Amino acid sequence: MKKESKAKRSIVSMALQVLKQVEKKEPPSLEIPLRTVDNIIFDEKKGHYVLGPKKAIRTSRNVKHLKPLTQLVWVASLARKLIDEDKTSTLRDVFYMAEGVELGFEDQSESDRIITELESVIGSPREDFKIYPEERSAIFADLTIEYTVKGYEGRRINLTSHPDGLMIGPALATSKFVKTSADKVLCIEKGAMFTRFVEEKAWKKYNAILIHTAGQAPRATRRLIRRLNTELDLPVYIFTDADPWGLHIAQVIISGSANAAHVPELATPKARWMGVYASDIEEYKLPSTRLLDVDIKRLNELKKDKRYTKDPWRKEIDKFFEIKKKAEQEAFSKYGLSYMVDVYLKKRLA
C-alpha cells in the first residue's frame, strides 16, 4: 500500500499546484519530463535507462496545450479514484472510460501516451495507480506472501500451493514477502519449461523461486523480479530460447526498456542471462533451425546497442552470426525430459 500512497500523494500535490494557479487567476500549467530520444539516457552506473533533466512546460496559455493538459488532469483524477476505490484497470479500460466523458482522445494510443505522461510527472509506474497489463505470467516458489488487496488483507499463501504456478496479477504483485527458503530466482521464457522445472522439482533442488516470463516479461512481473532481487537480496538468473528475441527478453529484465526510462523500478541490473546460449547449440548438439532474415536483422540491431557490447552478449551474438542457427529451450527434450534440469541447469549454475 505504501507505493500506492506515494502515487496518491504525488497526484494530490500535482492537483494542488493546478488549483493554486487557478485561485491566483493564473492560467494552469505543468512541468513534464521530456521523453524524447535525446532525453532518454542509458545510465552505465545504474545499469538501466533513465530520463535526462529536460522538461517541457504544458500551459493553458497555449491553445494547443489545452487539450493534452485537460486530459492529463482527468487521467490523474481517475488514477486517484482507482487508488481510493481499490479497483484494477487496464490501458484499454481507461480509453473506454474517456469515451464516457468526451475528452477528445482520438484513439487508445493517445490515452496510453497521457498515462505514460502521468507516470513521468508523478514518478510512479502506472501499476501504482492500479492500471495493469492484461498479460499474466506465473510464479512457483517456497515463498510465503501476504496479500494487501481489498478483502484479502493479511491473508497469507505459500507459492507452492498450486502446482500449475500462481498467476502474477495485481494481487500477487502488490503482496508483501513474508518468508522464503529460496536463495535464488530463475526466470524462464517458456511455459513448457516452467512446468518442467516445477515437475522436476528444480525449485527444491536449487532452492529457487521459479518465474515464468511468458515471452517478454510483463511490467508487473519485471517489477516483482526487481523486488525479489532488492528486498530479499536474491540473485536472479534468466533462461531464454537461444535466439535474438530470447537475448532481448533477458536484457529487458536486466536493464529495462527505453520506453520505460521514466520508471526505473522495472529494471534489475544485477540479474544475469544464463542461457540458452548460441554456443550451447554446438556444445549440446541441439536441434536447431536456420536464422531467418528477420533474426539476422534483429541481431544487427542488438550489436549496435551499447548494452550488448560486453560478454556474454557480444560473444554469443558473434556465435549466432557464425553458426547462423537458433534453438528453443525445449530442444533439450532431445535428451529426455529431465536433462535440462539435471544436467544443463546444474552445470550452468555451478
Add this chain to the structure above:
Amino acid sequence: MKKESKAKRSIVSMALQVLKQVEKKEPPSLEIPLRTVDNIIFDEKKGHYVLGPKKAIRTSRNVKHLKPLTQLVWVASLARKLIDEDKTSTLRDVFYMAEGVELGFEDQSESDRIITELESVIGSPREDFKIYPEERSAIFADLTIEYTVKGYEGRRINLTSHPDGLMIGPALATSKFVKTSADKVLCIEKGAMFTRFVEEKAWKKYNAILIHTAGQAPRATRRLIRRLNTELDLPVYIFTDADPWGLHIAQVIISGSANAAHVPELATPKARWMGVYASDIEEYKLPSTRLLDVDIKRLNELKKDKRYTKDPWRKEIDKFFEIKKKAEQEAFSKYGLSYMVDVYLKKRLA
C-alpha cells in the same frame, strides 16, 4: 487418474495387438479412424462434431505406411512412459524428443499429426497421456478441488485462494471437484473483464464459477468447462467480445472444433452464449469500431456454418451485417468499472 488409466489400457491393448501380429509372423497393421472432411460429421442430437465410421488400415505390408506406423507406435510408447512417470509434456517437446531417436519426423506438424492419430485410435484426448498446451487460462470460484498429481495427492485448495485467479494447468485440469457453493459457470474472453468480475465480486453476487478463456479457450480449459457442466450439473454461460471471433470462441466451447471431432470430451453442448451481442452495441450505445474486411469475410463463413443457423447466432450475425460495427467487452467501461457486473450481467442472467 481414471482417465489416464483408460488411456494407458488402450495404449497397452494397441501394443499387444501389434505384438501378437509379430509373434504370428504377420506384418503388423493398425486400424485408424479417418479424419478426412467426409468423415467429420456434425451430430445434431449430441450438439457437437463426431467422427464417422470410416477407417483406414495402416499396414507394414505397404512400404509407404512403414514410417507413419513406426512413428505411431513410438508416440504410443512415449505416451505410456509419460503416464507412468507422471511427466507433463507439450506437442513441441514430443517433436524434439523424436529428434533424439531419429524417427524421420520432417517437422512439428508431422509429429502433431501422429499424436492426433493416437488420440483417435485410443479414443482419449492427448491430455490423458500428459501432452498439454502451453497456453494457460484461469479460474476463480468458491470451489474446493483435490489434486491428483504426484506430490500433491489428496491436497485440497479452494479456488478463491488467490485473488488473481488460479491457472488452469495440468494439475488443476486433472483435479477432483470436492465442494462448491456455485450454481453456474461464467466463461469470460478477456483477462481485464475476468479481473473486474473477481474484484466486483460477481462470483459471489451470482454464485458463479468464473473462467477466463484468454481468447480461444485452450483444450484443457474446454474440458474443465465440460466437467463442471456434466459432473456438477452447472449451467454454463459465455461472455465474449461482440465480433465474429467472439462468436466463434463461444461456439467452440459449445460444440467443439472440427479438428477435434475425435475427442468429444472437449464440447459442452448445453453451454450458452450470453453476449456481448451485436444488438447490445446499439442498445447500450457502446463505443465501437467498423467491421474490417477480414471480419466481414469471417461472418460470411460463419453464416454458411450450420451451427450458426439458430438464434441468437443467426439474428446477431444479421445485426452485424446491418450495423457493420463491433465492440469489445471493455467498452462497458464507458459507464464506469462496475456497470458490466451490476447492470448488464444482472439483466442478461435474469
